Amino acid sequence: MFCKYCGKNNDEGSKFCIYCGKAFPVSQEAKKEANEAPKEDMNKSQDAGFNFSGGNFNAIVDPIINDFKAGNSEKALKTINEYIYNENTSQELKNNLRQIKDAIEERVTKHGTPVGKAPSMYTLNGVGTRVYGDTLYFVVFFIPFFPIARYKLENHGRQYTFYGKLPLKKWQKAWIFFDAAIILLIIIFSLKA
Secondary structure: OEOOOOOOEOOOOOOEOOOOOOEOOOOHHHHHHHHHOOOHHHHHHHHHOOOOOOOOHHHHHHHHHHHHHOOOHHHHHHHHHHHHOOOOOOHHHHHHHHHHHHHHHHHHHHHOEOOOOOOOOOEEOOEEEEEEOOEEEEEEOOEEEEEEEEEEEEEEOOEEEEEEEEOOOHHHHHHHHHHHHHHHHHHHHHHHO
16 A cells, blocks of 8 residues: 555555655544444543544644654654553554554664654765765765764665664774774874874
8 A cells, every 4th residue: 555645655454654654544434433432431531631533633643753753763652652551541542552653663673763854965075974885974085984874765876865764783883983993093193293
């Protein structure tokens, strides 16, 4: 099933796009089931301010989705957990938040944590930042000097689409440590001279 907002393919039956976070349109059947659901749970949750069917759903979910899109997936998951484990939250809202949580965790596993904006890639006389493979490097004369960050991305020639930020690999972390040690040794030996 394709998202009408971003065009990406999602699992059949998903309620939210795992790429852009937008909700898929609710089928007429699902709307009918929601209207026929028992009202006593909803009334209980209305008193606590966690109403789902009464329209408060977007007030709860929109900030979560916005945090996620801005790259704050930890904050989004923390907020979801607060609602899920709150006894005043309706079961209907808990079920929907669990599905959103699963979609966020699946997306983070598949594409890394979302990036709010693409990283700056600029070089002046061969010094600056550049992407090689899936990693953004600090370059000197266009030679990668040390890795800055890894991304899940697509290369479109001279343009990139960034889907998420990934952790650096162990060898890349070692590379940073090795470069820092060399720079420190150069500084020490230049001070002694």
